[in-house]
Structure formats: C-alpha cells, structure tokens
Amino acid sequence: MLQRLVILDFAIVEKVEIDFKSxxxxxxxxxxxxxSILVDALAFALGERADAGVVRAGAERAEINAEFLxxxxxxxxxxxxxxxxxxxxxxCLLRRIVDASGRSRAYVNGRSVTLQQLxxxxxxxxxxxxxxxxxxxxxxxxxxxxxDGLAGAEKLAMEVSEAYRAWSHLMKARLQFEENRLEAxxxxxxxxxxxxxxxRLAFDxxxxxxxxxxHGRLSHAVSLLEGARFVLDVLSESEGACTSGLSSAxxxxxxxxxxxxxxxxxxxxxxxxxxxxxEAVHALRHYVDRLDLDPESLQALDARIDAxxxxxxxxxxxxxxxxxxxxxxxxxxxxLESAGDLDAMLEKESSARRHYLELAGRLSEKRQEMARxxxxxxxxxxxxxxxxxxxxxxxxEAIEEGDAHGKEKVEFLVSANPGMxxxxxxxxxxxGELSRISLAIQVMGSRAxxxxxxxxxxxxxxxxxxxxxxVGRLLxxxxxxxxxxxxxxxxxxASLADWQFSISKENGRSRAQLLDAEGRVEEIARMLGGVEIxxxxxxxxxEMLGI
Numbered sequence: 001m002l003q004r005l006v007i008l009d010f011a012i013v014e015k016v017e018i019d020f021k022s023x024x025x026x027x028x029x030x031x032x033x034x035x036s037i038l039v040d041a042l043a044f045a046l047g048e049r050a051d052a053g054v055v056r057a058g059a060e061r062a063e064i065n066a067e068f069l070x071x072x073x074x075x076x077x078x079x080x081x082x083x084x085x086x087x088x089x090x091x092c093l094l095r096r097i098v099d100a101s102g103r104s105r106a107y108v109n110g111r112s113v114t115l116q117q118l119x120x121x122x123x124x125x126x127x128x129x130x131x132x133x134x135x136x137x138x139x140x141x142x143x144x145x146x147x148d149g150l151a152g153a154e155k156l157a158m159e160v161s162e163a164y165r166a167w168s169h170l171m172k173a174r175l176q177f178e179e180n181r182l183e184a185x186x187x188x189x190x191x192x193x194x195x196x197x198x199x200r201l202a203f204d205x206x207x208x209x210x211x212x213x214x215h216g217r218l219s220h221a222v223s224l225l226e227g228a229r230f231v232l233d234v235l236s237e238s239e240g241a242c243t244s245g246l247s248s249a250x251x252x253x254x255x256x257x258x259x260x261x262x263x264x265x266x267x268x269x270x271x272x273x274x275x276x277x278x279e280a281v282h283a284l285r286h287y288v289d290r291l292d293l294d295p296e297s298l299q300a301l302d303a304r305i306d307a308x309x310x311x312x313x314x315x316x317x318x319x320x321x322x323x324x325x326x327x328x329x330x331x332x333x334x335x336l337e338s339a340g341d342l343d344a345m346l347e348k349e350s351s352a353r354r355h356y357l358e359l360a361g362r363l364s365e366k367r368q369e370m371a372r373x374x375x376x377x378x379x380x381x382x383x384x385x386x387x388x389x390x391x392x393x394x395x396x397e398a399i400e401e402g403d404a405h406g407k408e409k410v411e412f413l414v415s416a417n418p419g420m421x422x423x424x425x426x427x428x429x430x431x432g433e434l435s436r437i438s439l440a441i442q443v444m445g446s447r448a449x450x451x452x453x454x455x456x457x458x459x460x461x462x463x464x465x466x467x468x469x470x471v472g473r474l475l476x477x478x479x480x481x482x483x484x485x486x487x488x489x490x491x492x493x494a495s496l497a498d499w500q501f502s503i504s505k506e507n508g509r510s511r512a513q514l515l516d517a518e519g520r521v522e523e524i525a526r527m528l529g530g531v532e533i534x535x536x537x538x539x540x541x542x543e544m545l546g547i
Contacts, residue, residue, distance in 0.1 A: 001020070001022055001452045001453055002020050002042075002066060002453045002483060003020055003091075004018070004020065004066070004067040005018045005020070005038070005042060005045075005065070005066050005067075006063075006065040006066075007038070007041045007063075007064055008063040008064070009056040009063065010054055010055075010056060010062040010063075010064060011034070011037045011041075011054055011062075012034055012056065012505065012508060012509055012510050013056065013509065014056060014509045016510065016512050018038075018501065020483065020485070020499075021498070021499055022479075022483050023484070023498035023499065024475055024476045024478070024479030024484045024486070024496070024497045024498045025483075025484065025485050025486070025497060025498065025499040025501065026486045026487070026493065026497040026499070026500050027485070027486070027488070027500075027501045028489070028503065028527060031489075032505065033503045033504050035458075035487045035503045036457055036458065036487055038503070039128065039485075041064050042066060042126065042455070044062075044064050044098075045064040045065070045066040045094050045096045045122075046066075046094065046118065046121075046125070046128075047096075047106070047115055047118035047120075047121075049115075051098070051102050052101060052102035054098060055098060055099070055100050059100070060099060060100055061097055062097070063095070063097045064094075064095070064097075065093065065095050066093070066094045067091065067092070067094075068091070068092045069090060069091065070090060070092045070124075072452070073125075073452065075124060076092070076121070076124035076125070079120065079124065080092070083117065085109050087108075087110070092108065092121070093109055093110065094107070094108060094118065094121060094122070094125075095107040096118065106118040108121055123451075124451065125453060126451055126453045127451045127453070127455070129456045137434070137437075137441065140409070143410050143412045143425075144409075145157075147367055147370055147371065147374065147394060147410050150374060150444075151366040151369065151370035152366070153363055153367070153370075156359065157405070160360050160363050160404075160406050163352070163355050163356040164403065164404045166352050166355075167349065167352040167355070170348050170349040170352050171349050173345065174342070174349055177342070177345060178342070187336065188333065188336045188337070191329050191332055191333050192333060194315075194325075195329040195330055195333060197311070198326040198329065199326065201307065201308065201322065203311075203319065203323060203326075204323075205320055205323070211304055211305065214297075214301060215298070215301040215305060218297060218298040218301060228284050228288050231280075232285065235280060235281050236277070243274065243278070246270055246273055246274045247274070250270045250274070253266060253267050253270065308322070357402070360402050360407045361407070363406045363407075364396075364406060364407050367396060367406070367410065368396065370394075371394035371395075371396055371410075373444075374392075374444060375392055375394050377440075378392040378441050378444055379391050381443060382436065382437060384470050385436040385439070385463075385467050385470055386436075386467045386470070387416060387436060388418070389419070390414070390416050390417065390418075391414070391422060392412070392413070392414050392415075392440070393413045393414075394410065395410075395412075396408040396409070396410060397409040411424060412425040413425065414437060436463060436467065436471075439463075439471060439474070443474050443475075443478060452482055452483055454478060454482050454483070454484050455484075455485045456484070456485070456486040456487070457487045458487050458488065464490065464492075465492075468490040468492035468493055469496070471490070472493035475493065475496070475497075476496045476497070479498060490527070491524045491528050492544070494520075494523070494524060494527060495524055495541070495545050499514065500515045500523065501513065501514055501515065502519065517547055520541075521538055521541045521545065524544055525537040525538045525540070528540055528541060
C-alpha cells in the first residue's frame with residue numbers, strides 16, 4: 001500500500017507531501033490544477049520514462065519519493081532479496097531523480113537500480129489505469145495483452161513467441177536448404193574433392209623445409225664434387241701440389257738453418273701450414289666419398305616440390321597456408337553435412353513445432369478460462385452501469401497453425417442493447433458506452449491483480465448521473481480490500497470515497513490538501529456546478545456525503 005508520496009519540482013508542483021491511508025481515496029479539483037500530475041509523478045517513481053521536460057521551470061532537478069507498506073507481498077520480498085534491495089521490515093522506498101539535463105537516477109531502499117529494476121518493483125506494488133485506457137481497448141493487440149495479463153500469462157505468452165520464432169527459423173532454414181539443395185550438393189562435392197587432394201598431398205611445414213634443403217644439395221652435387229676434387233689436386237694430388245711444395249720448402253730451410261739461427265724460427269710456420277693442409281685434404285677426401293650422385297632421389301624431390309607449388313598456385317595461397325586451407329575445407333564440409341542432413345533438419349523442425357504447440361496449448365487453456373470469467377464479469381458490470389441487456393464476450397478465433405501470439409486471435413465483442421448481435425468493440429460502442437465497458441473491464445481486471453494499490457486516472461470520463469454513482473460504488477467496493485486512488489471530476493464518485501484530496505493551483509503551483517468533512521461539502525458542492533456555491537448545492541453535497 002502507498003503510504004507516503006513526496007513530489008519536488010515536478011512539472012508545476014514545487015513541493016507536495018501526501019500521506020495516504022487504506023480504502024478509497026479521490027483527488028478532485030479544477031481543470032488544470034494538476035490532479036493527473038500526481039499520477040504522472042507516481043508513474044515516474046515507478047519507472048515511467050521521462051525527460052528534462054518534467055523538471056519544474058527554474059529548478060535544477062525533479063525528485064519523487066514513494067513509500068510503500070509491503071507486508072503480505074511475499075513475491076516482492078523474494079524479489080528484493082534476490083537483488084539485495086531489502087530495507088526496513090514491511091517498508092519499501094522508491095526514489096527517482098531527473099536533473100535539468102535529462103539525466104535520470106533510480107533507487108530502491110536507498111540502493112541504486114536500473115530503470116528496468118524500478119519498473120519490476122512497481123509491477124508488484126501499483127496498477128495504474130489511465131484515462132485513455134478505453135481508446136487502447138480498440139486495438140486487438142491491447143485486447144490480447146490485457147487478457148494475458150489478467151490470466152497471469154504474460155511470461156508464458158513471451159515463451160510462446162520465442163518458441164514460434166525458433167520454429168519459424170528452423171522451417172525457413174529447411175525450406176531454404178531444399179531450394180538450394182543442388183547448389184549445396186555442388187559445393188559439398190567441390191569441397192570434398194579439395195579436402196581429398198590436400199589430404200593426399202600431406203603437406204608438412206617441417207618436411208617441406210627439409211625437402212628444399214635436400215633438393216638444393218642434390219641439384220648441385222656435380223658442381224660440389226668437381227670443386228672438391230679440384231681443391232684436392234691443388235693441395236696434394238697434382239704435380240706442384242701444395243703439400244709437395246711445402247715439404248720441399250721445409251727441407252730447403254732445414255739445409256740452411258745451420259748458417260743462420262734465425263731460419264729456425266721460420267720453420268714452425270711451414271710445419272703448421274703442412275698440418276692444416278693435411279687436415280683439409282683428409283676432410284675433402286671424406287666429403288667426396290660421402291657425396292651422393294643420386295639422380296632418382298633428385299627426381300623424386302623435384303616431383304614433390306612441383307606438386308606442392310602446383311597445388312598452392314591452384315588454390316592461390318603460399319605453400320605454408322595449405323594445412324590451414326585443408327582444415328577450413330574440412331570444417332565447411334562438416335557444416336554442410338550437418339545443415340545438409342534433411343532428415344535431421346526435419347526432426348529439429350518437428351521438435352520445435354511440438355514445443356511451440358505445447359506452450360501455445362497451455363496459453364490457450366489460460367486464455368479460455370480467463371475469457372469465460374471476463375465475459376461473465378464484464379457483462380454483469382455493464383448491466384450495473386445502466387447497460388441493461390448488454391453483453392460482453394471475449395472471442396477466441398482459432399488459428400490453424402498458430403502464430404507468434406498463440407493459437408488464437410483475441411477479440412472483444414459487445415452488444416450494447418438487448419437483441420443486438422455481438423460485434424467487435426470498435427464497431428459498436430459509443431464513446432460513453434466504451435468508457436463504461438472499459439471501466440468494467442478494468443475493475444474486473446483489478447480484482448484479478450495481486451497488487452495492493454490501484455490507481456484510476458479519470459477513467460469515468462463520459463459518464464454521469466446514476467451511472468456515475470454506480471461507478472463510485474464499484475470503486476468503493478474495490479477499496480474494501482485494496483487501496484484505491486482515483487482522479488475524478490464526478491461528485492457522485494468523489495462522495496463515495498473514504499478520503500478526499502483537493503488539488504488546487506496557486507501562483508502557478510499545485511498543492512494538495514486532505515479535506516475534512518466541511519471541506520468535502522464545499523468541494524462536492526463546487527463539483528455539482530454553478531458559478532457560486534449556494535446553500536442548495538451544499539445541502540445536496542451533504543446528502544451525497546451522508547452527513
């Protein structure tokens with residue numbers, strides 16, 4: 001239950017603090033005084049979108065604080081615990097701020113929350129029926145949403161929509177596959193041939209590097225052999241070879257070193273050269289013995305290199321990218337084989353269809369039950385609202401294959417006069433009749449809701465006389481077990497309230513005042529009409545108030 005509402009710098013309201021009680025409360029006042037602004041402010045505190053335009057001219061920001069008694073709402077208590085938003089026992093404080101730049105902030109029990117979380121909290125606490133609700137009733141989508149809301153099937157309806165989209169997606173994929181099956185088969189055949197060719201090639205980067213090195217060696221084997229033998233001849237095997245010359249040089253120096261001791265210091269260089277050349281000769285002879293002149297191996301390497309380069313050119317990639325190309329072909333083949341399995345596609349589609357039909361069937365059951373209750377309840381209320389002989393029916397027209405909204409179309413049918421056939425609401429009801437039918441639906445719907453606070457913003461528009469009194473009684477009856485807040489311009493409705501606030505505007509700013517008994521007499525008399533309030537209108541007001 002709403003216990004306290006504080007409005008600061010919102011629209012034309014500078015500051016209003018209102019303490020509420022249980023039962024039926026009305027807000028009355030002159031046109032333009034700001035009665036509906038109170039509802040707008042509360043809607044803002046409950047997560048309604050708003051921009052900088054709601055900030056009172058000259059103010060830095062608008063702020064709304066709404067305090068609720070929440071005992072007896074276990075679902076909301078669980079929600080608060082889930083998001084760690086618990087406050088004082090039995091209380092919940094919603095706070096919303098928007099500054100002059102349009103930046104908005106929201107709080108639940110002093111903790112910052114998202115706008116979506118604020119809306120979710122509001123759904124547990126308040127149900128607002130706007131003054132234009134009867135207009136939205138003419139839209140089939142709104143009629144369907146209202147029926148689902150009253151049946152408590154909003155979540156199920158969303159699941160049905162998601163299941164239908166999933167089924168439709170699979171069905172479209174299957175139809176698309178069947179249309180492009182030849183193209184898919186051709187692509188699959190091409191990829192399969194490509195994967196087989198690359199697999200047979202068995203390209204390995206390490207093996208490729210070794211192949212190039214070995215090929216380079218074998219392709220120059222003759223030149224290597226000729227070069228090695230030439231050097232051997234120069235060093236040791238030809239006439240005038242280095243080894244013979246060095247030996248002769250060493251002997252010659254040995255024969256003359258006795259003539260000059262300095263010669264002895266030169267001979268070690270000759271000896272070292274002989275040793276180095278001997279080692280070089282030994283290594284070259286070993287290299288020549290090992291050098292392989294194998295034309296068959298060279299031919300095989302040529303063929304391997306040609307195969308790799310030819311394949312790389314064919315697929316327009318460098319040789320080192322061939323393994324990645326093979327993996328890509330294999331993955332695409334797996335995708336095509338999975339997507340291309342018509343039997344598997346049909347099974348998935350059939351499974352999705354069964355899931356949709358199961359959910360849609362459950363939704364249909366909820367709709368049918370609520371349609372019966374709503375039809376009976378609204379028809380009864382219509383007759384109370386001076387539409388004797390009128391009838392209301394929620395018609396559910398079956399859709400053979402169903403759609404995103406379920407297995408039936410929802411349409412509100414009405415007969416405003418006895419003996420008249422039921423016809424769509426938009427084609428039958430006049431403005432006044434539509435308002436009464438709308439109110440009957442909203443009252444019926446409010447009884448089905450679990451929220452403790454119901455707000456009606458001038459839903460009695462287009463109603464007057466005895467019907468207005470009946471409307472007041474309906475709202476008063478609702479107030480026996482709910483908190484009902486109503487913005488009204490009808491004295492018949494206001495006089496049946498438990499509490500009455502007068503909304504007035506002074507110096508361009510709205511103010512709210514809880515009226516005592518005499519204050520209510522004056523306000524009801526004003527609402528009854530006339531430029532001046534007379535003793536007669538006051539007497540009439542007292543009679544209406546029963547005082």
